[in-house]
Amino acid sequence: MTRSTRRDRRGGRPRRTARIAVPALLLAGALLFPRLLPDRPGNLGSLVETVLPWFGVAIAALLLGAAARGTKVAVAAALVPLAAWCHLFVPALTAPPRAGPSAFEALSFNVGGTRTTPEAVAREVIATGADLVALEKMPVSAVPAYEKALAAAYPHHATRNTLGLWSRHPLREVEAMDLGGPWPHAIRAVVAAPGGDAAVYAVRLPSVRVRATEGFTVGPRDAAAAALADRVARDPAPRVVLLGDLNGSLADRGLAPLARHLEAAQDQAGRGFGFTWPAALPVVRIDHVLLRGLEATTTRVLPDLGSDHRPVLTGLRPTA
Structure with missing residues (x-):
């Protein structure tokens, strides 16, 4: 082996390690501090926050690459984002089920799509035994049938x-609530629920898309979420339950105003990620049950019932 070949090999190992270490540290930083990512261009920060659980796929690829490189430094670097991912998501995946009776059950279901009919939805809804039901994205012409x-x-x-x-x-x-846009994006009512009155919001925030020219199109949704959060903050009701399609993960900074005023039933009583969309193979949770003055005793995502969203059924009771 010539002297120049030995130098090339010694120089190649640091470069191979850097190809693992640099993306590994960037992944770990994005996982632990996503709010530091800029939202321009294209609302990149919101998009990253929406797909954070799926960083696990990139981490697995890094670990395989580190093992193939055969350097201890590369493997150690790849373990850093793995540790960050486990810190964020393993507690939700291993949380024990919450015990205790419910005062009533609430169901949220976006019935949009081409495979649902009012009669079929009604049969499925009634079979859940829910006491309170929010349906979103009903065709206006089908409302009488529902x-x-x-x-x-x-x-x-x-x-x-x-x-x-x-x-x-x-x-x-x-009350129909105008949150901006061509139609009401929320209904508020007071329900005489067991344990005391509660303000209930049925919500469908504006849709988002990922487009090549615009990026993650969250502007209308974020504006509607901020208006809704302001109304919820001023709501005098001691108990509030918000049911609906928020078109975003609660990790998304655009929904932070709502998350500041309400607690997620999934965080209280759920297990796993609770993905709801798309129904055939869910990859993100965009359908939520959010609470104030109530606590979730159970919450679960139901099977595909024909929509492009999966329903969420939650048992509730007053906190006091």
């Missing part, structure tokens, strides 16, 4: 445009 199909099980209901609330308990103070 009302008819659910009337026997839910004597109290309110609908506005594509949103609806159905309840076994009386509803009052029904």
Whole structure:
């Protein structure tokens, strides 16, 4: 072996290690401090926050690459983002189920898509035994059919445009909320729930897309979320439950205003990531149950019922 070949090999090992170490440290930083990522261009920060759990795939690839490189430094570097991922997500994956009785159960279901009919949705909704139901993205022309199909099980209901609330308990103070955009994105009502009145919000925030020219199109959603958060913060009701399609992960900075005022049922009583969309193979949780003055005793994502979203069923009780 010539002297120059030995030099080339000695110089190649640091370069091979750097190819693992640099992306590994960047991944770890993005996992632990995503809010430091700029939101320009293209709302990159929001997009990264939405897919944080899926960083595990990149980490697995790094570990395989480090093992192939055969250097201890590369393997150690790849373990740093793995440790960060485990710190963030293993507690949710291993959380024990919460025990205790529920005062009532609430269901949120975006019924959009081409495979649902009002009659089929009604059968599935009634079978869950939910006491309070929020349906989102109903075709306006189908609302009368939904009302008819659910009337026997839910004597109290309110609908506005594509949103609806159905309840076994009386509803009052029904209000359609204008959060910007061409249609109401929320309904607020007061439900005479077991354990005391609660303000309930049925919500569908504006949709988001990933486009080559614009990036992650979260502007209308973020503006609607901020308006909704302001209303929730001013709501005098001691108990609040928000049910709906927020078109984003709660880790997304655009939904931070809501997360400051309400607690996620998934964090209280859920296990795993609770992904809800797309229904056939969910990769992100965009359908949520958020609470104030109530606590979740159970919460689970139901199977694919024909929409492009999966429903979320949550058991609730007052905190005091």
